Amino acid sequence: MYEFDWSSIPGALPFLWEGMKVSLGITACAVLFGIAWGTLLAMARLSSIKPLAWLAAGYVNLFRAIPLVMVLLWFFLIVPQVLRGFFNLDPNTDVRLASALVGFALFEAAYYSEIIRAGIQSVPKGQISAASALGMSYAQAMRLVVLPQAFRNMVPLLLTQAIVLFQDTSLVYVSALADFFGAAYKVGDRDGRLVELLLFAGAVYFLICFAASQAVRHYQKKLNAHAAH
Amino acid sequence: MISIQNVSKHYGAFQVLTDCSTEVKKGEVIVVCGPSGSGKSTLIKCVNGLEPFQSGTITVDGISVGDPKTDLPRLRSRVGMVFQHFELFPHMSITDNLTIAQIKVLGRGRDAATDKGLKLLDRVGLKAHADKFPGQLSGGQQQRVAIARALAMDPICMLFDEPTSALDPEMINEVLDVMVELAQEGMTMMCVTHEMGFAKKVANRILFMDKGQIVEDDAKDAFFGNPRSERARQFLAKILTH
Ligand SMILES: Nc1ncnc2c1ncn2[C@@H]1O[C@H](COP(=O)(O)OP(=O)(O)OP(=O)(O)O)[C@@H](O)[C@H]1O
Ligand SMILES: [Mg+2]
Numbered sequence: 290m291y292e293f294d295w296s297s298i299p300g301a302l303p304f305l306w307e308g309m310k311v312s313l314g315i316t317a318c319a320v321l322f323g324i325a326w327g328t329l330l331a332m333a334r335l336s337s338i339k340p341l342a343w344l345a346a347g348y349v350n351l352f353r354a355i356p357l358v359m360v361l362l363w364f365f366l367i368v369p370q371v372l373r374g375f376f377n378l379d380p381n382t383d384v385r386l387a388s389a390l391v392g393f394a395l396f397e398a399a400y401y402s403e404i405i406r407a408g409i410q411s412v413p414k415g416q417i418s419a420a421s422a423l424g425m426s427y428a429q430a431m432r433l434v435v436l437p438q439a440f441r442n443m444v445p446l447l448l449t450q451a452i453v454l455f456q457d458t459s460l461v462y463v464s465a466l467a468d469f470f471g472a473a474y475k476v477g478d479r480d481g482r483l484v485e486l487l488l489f490a491g492a493v494y495f496l497i498c499f500a501a502s503q504a505v506r507h508y509q510k511k512l513n514a515h516a517a518h
Numbered sequence: 519m520i521s522i523q524n525v526s527k528h529y530g531a532f533q534v535l536t537d538c539s540t541e542v543k544k545g546e547v548i549v550v551c552g553p554s555g556s557g558k559s560t561l562i563k564c565v566n567g568l569e570p571f572q573s574g575t576i577t578v579d580g581i582s583v584g585d586p587k588t589d590l591p592r593l594r595s596r597v598g599m600v601f602q603h604f605e606l607f608p609h610m611s612i613t614d615n616l617t618i619a620q621i622k623v624l625g626r627g628r629d630a631a632t633d634k635g636l637k638l639l640d641r642v643g644l645k646a647h648a649d650k651f652p653g654q655l656s657g658g659q660q661q662r663v664a665i666a667r668a669l670a671m672d673p674i675c676m677l678f679d680e681p682t683s684a685l686d687p688e689m690i691n692e693v694l695d696v697m698v699e700l701a702q703e704g705m706t707m708m709c710v711t712h713e714m715g716f717a718k719k720v721a722n723r724i725l726f727m728d729k730g731q732i733v734e735d736d737a738k739d740a741f742f743g744n745p746r747s748e749r750a751r752q753f754l755a756k757i758l759t760h
Binding site for chain 1: 592597598601605607618624
């Protein structure tokens with residue numbers, strides 16, 4: 290019978306917290322970049338300029354058809370080389386974090402762009418007509434009229450995606466980054482207490498994501514009640 | 519003011535407008551009517567370039583709408599348009615609805631724009647609602663705000679696309695009253711509407727459309743007295759008994 294021994298956890302908490310900060314940092318960057326780049330992709334996909342729409346569709350379909358872990362590995366192995374080549378970087382500069390972030394954000398942007406595209410399409414066409422009829426350019430109509438409404442409708446979905454994204458950050462451990470999961474793995478490996486550490490890490494992910502989903506659900510209820518009145 | 523010459527438009531093989539021509543002079547009020555699907559909305563949306571058309575010419579105040587060199591946003595900012603479903607911006611307060619285009623399109627200062635917006639809001643009888651959101655107003659009130667929003671741009675003419683057909687009957691008159699007043703002040707107006715009471719009161723001419731063609735373009739009295747086409751006669755008989 291396996292004897293649980295949790296004693297290595299308290300001492301490792303500061304190290305684990307450092308890992309959690311990396312995970313949260315990656316999540317925040319990827320959410321911000323994913324929404325920004327995803328918005329551009331969504332607008333390109335809905336654009337009447339066909340080649341632009343095709344390019345965006347190709348990008349989205351490509352990234353949605355490849356497992357995240359592969360994208361991360363490629364960006365771990367290839368992008369640092371490319372960056373070194375292009376910018377003549379000092380071989381000692383650690384570009385792994387940047388590389389993981391870029392790959393991760395490019396990947397997540399594909400998912401965000403689909404959410405945002407649906408959000409843009411949920412705004413009635415008449416709103417663009419009304420904005421145009423007032424003399425707004427297409428860009429103004431998008432920025433002032435369509436996107437604010439689209440984002441308001443999308444907030445719950447965007448937050449839910451952020452929760453998925455936070456879980457996905459655990460995959461950056463393949464790039465040997467000390468994110469929360471990677472940190473837990475390291476501690477467990479070092480102390481021969483992998484089972485305990487992985488259970489602990491799982492519990493922490495669960496608590497954070499569960500609490501966050503409850504918060505989103507609560508927010509959505511409020512939003513629906515607001516829309517109904 | 520508005521000149522429509524031999525305008526045709528099709529979606530693929532489907533002909534929506536066929537060789538439409540008419541003229542709206544400064545200060546004139548033109549009512550456009552006709553059965554559903556006859557192309558009324560399409561025609562009126564061609565006037566400010568919201569719908570492109572394949573042949574013919576439309577000029578507004580001497581500016582050609584179909585000319586690729588025309589600055590369409592600029593032209594549209596001078597042509598007011600009111601929609602069937604109001605199309606107020608639901609995420610903005612009534613005041614912001616009235617001022618946003620003045621500020622962003624005309625480059626007016628916020629104070630001047632607010633002043634102007636509130637004056638027009640007062641004029642349509644809704645001054646007390648300035649800080650509300652569109653969703654908090656009734657349909658009739660929203661449509662009056664939409665008219666005020668268009669007027670805030672100091673338009674040279676106004677286009678209306680069935681402004682009262684989405685309204686409950688008891689709200690129709692509050693919107694028509696605003697439109698009648700506007701007409702009597704000399705605004706150039708092109709109105710798609712089936713409100714024949716409104717037409718009788720202020721229209722100079724009535725256009726009757728059927729299957730993408732303007733089949734009648736009569737002075738008001740001639741139209742109500744004795745329209746030439748059988749279709750228009752049937753149409754009138756039907757809507758006047760309602
Ligand atoms: N994007 C489009 N593609 C194809 N056909 C269209 C499109 N928009 C409109 N139509 C068709 O063009 C015709 C004219 O439409 P339009 O909306 O101008 O009619 P209308 O006279 O305003 O009718 P209603 O009284 O119902 O508003 C209709 O038969 C409609 O089905
Ligand atoms: Mg119509």
